[in-house]
Amino acid sequence: MALFGRKKDENMSEAGQQRAQLRQEIKYDKGEPITEVIYCYENQMDNHTFVWKYPGHHFNTKSKLIVRESQEAVFFLNGEALDSFGPGEHTLETQNIPLISSKIFGALTGGAAPFHADVYFINLTEQMAIKWGTDSKVEYMEPTYHFPVKIGACGEMSLKVSDARKLLINLVGTEVLLSRDKLVGYFKAILMTQVKSHIASVMVNDKINIFEIDSHLHQFSEALKALLKDDFDHYGLSLEQFLVTTVLKPDGDPNYDRFKNIFYRNYTDVAEAQLDQQVSMIKAQTEAQKKVLDAQTEAQRIILQSQAMATKRAQEGYTYHDERSFDVADKLAANDMFGNLGGMTMELGAMSGMGAVMGATVAGVASNVIQNVNAAQNIVGNAAAAANPGVQVPSEGVTAKDAAPAAEDENDTQPESGVKAGTPVQPEAHKEDSQPAKAAEAGEEDEFAAFEKKIKKLKIMHDHGAISDEQFEAKMQELMENL
Numbered sequence: 001m002a003l004f005g006r007k008k009d010e011n012m013s014e015a016g017q018q019r020a021q022l023r024q025e026i027k028y029d030k031g032e033p034i035t036e037v038i039y040c041y042e043n044q045m046d047n048h049t050f051v052w053k054y055p056g057h058h059f060n061t062k063s064k065l066i067v068r069e070s071q072e073a074v075f076f077l078n079g080e081a082l083d084s085f086g087p088g089e090h091t092l093e094t095q096n097i098p099l100i101s102s103k104i105f106g107a108l109t110g111g112a113a114p115f116h117a118d119v120y121f122i123n124l125t126e127q128m129a130i131k132w133g134t135d136s137k138v139e140y141m142e143p144t145y146h147f148p149v150k151i152g153a154c155g156e157m158s159l160k161v162s163d164a165r166k167l168l169i170n171l172v173g174t175e176v177l178l179s180r181d182k183l184v185g186y187f188k189a190i191l192m193t194q195v196k197s198h199i200a201s202v203m204v205n206d207k208i209n210i211f212e213i214d215s216h217l218h219q220f221s222e223a224l225k226a227l228l229k230d231d232f233d234h235y236g237l238s239l240e241q242f243l244v245t246t247v248l249k250p251d252g253d254p255n256y257d258r259f260k261n262i263f264y265r266n267y268t269d270v271a272e273a274q275l276d277q278q279v280s281m282i283k284a285q286t287e288a289q290k291k292v293l294d295a296q297t298e299a300q301r302i303i304l305q306s307q308a309m310a311t312k313r314a315q316e317g318y319t320y321h322d323e324r325s326f327d328v329a330d331k332l333a334a335n336d337m338f339g340n341l342g343g344m345t346m347e348l349g350a351m352s353g354m355g356a357v358m359g360a361t362v363a364g365v366a367s368n369v370i371q372n373v374n375a376a377q378n379i380v381g382n383a384a385a386a387a388n389p390g391v392q393v394p395s396e397g398v399t400a401k402d403a404a405p406a407a408e409d410e411n412d413t414q415p416e417s418g419v420k421a422g423t424p425v426q427p428e429a430h431k432e433d434s435q436p437a438k439a440a441e442a443g444e445e446d447e448f449a450a451f452e453k454k455i456k457k458l459k460i461m462h463d464h465g466a467i468s469d470e471q472f473e474a475k476m477q478e479l480m481e482n483l
Helices: 002-010 014-028 098-104 164-172 180-186 188-205 210-233 254-316 320-334 341-354 356-387 431-463 469-482
Strands: 035-038 049-053 058-067 071-077 080-085 088-091 114-116 118-123 127-133 138-141 148-161 177-179 237-248
Touching: 049 164, 049 180, 058 071, 071 098, 071 164, 080 098, 080 164, 118 164, 127 180, 138 188, 148 188, 148 210, 148 254, 164 177, 177 180, 180 188, 188 210, 188 237, 210 237, 210 254, 254 320, 431 469
Parallel strands: 035 058
Antiparallel strands: 049 118, 049 177, 058 088, 058 114, 071 080, 071 118, 127 148, 138 148, 148 237
């Protein structure tokens, strides 16, 4: 029997050997029931779990497999990853588990054939906010202030399973559960090496100030993500994000605190200087704008005033040239009418050019006055000469006030009869002396006529506004005194 039995074993077909092996496995695990429904328990798969292993091992070809969204189920046989299933409900049949069927059943088909396997459920969601941090500080020479400094770093990352088979084979193995904490523990050495060496080399090569390192966190994060990506890909994981959130500085170290105070004091001084400069620029701009505004306001005021004056002239019926002529006439009236005839003539000429109507009128009146005054002086001079042959008569055009004796010798101003100059000569009883008396009498009449003409001319000038009331009264008083 023994020989027959051994011979029978040697001649056993491959299918028979598989059935024998299956019977041995079932006998070995005969205390474990055959699972009819395979699914992931709700309390076993959360956002802190990457992989969970189903506790059962015996299944048959009629069992149900339920895979939830964002999950994947992988069957293992003898440590080898075989068939995989995505989300949904699956009936385990030979056509659904071809790899397992080929390993166990061979050519057998049909029936509820049992088999032994391991089932792993993999979480495919992106797991965020996974903490990481350096276990020790890296020491380097600060490039700006040249003192040794020790720094560390910490942050967060997010991971996602990209290849379930690669993760199970290269990392999980026979583990029942793979959590995020255990996963970070696996990658701790890689993280520390890459993070420490990269931050130290960048700060030295780029000469980054230790007190300005926080402004380079984004630069560190992008560079470290690129460095670590291949390391995670090797284990079927995708590094979605890698963030350096904090660089741990050596607060409390005397050297660090001393240079920190120097840096912030310099920063404060520079900031204050910049602020003062900005304030000065704002003040200068404000003053310039104020000057421009004042100039615009003054220009607007002048324009409005000019418009108002133009409206006033239009309403009163005169022009700007007429107004200037009135001003010249007022100035002429303020001058001495009979003391400076040459100056008055120049004023009249200017007035004639500026105002045609008023200038021509006043200039004509003044010219007549001058002619009448000169004529009166000539009459007075002739009368005086006739009465006193020894007195020189002033030339025409000279005012009577400027007339003076022609000779300084007292004897020349006296007539031979001994009568003083200017004293009327009394007529004698002789008939021959009656002619000079008549001439003197005629001279007095002419002088009175000249005086009357002066009065009329003076009144005309007063009526035309060429002289004021005070000037008119003063000239009248002067004429009366000289009469």
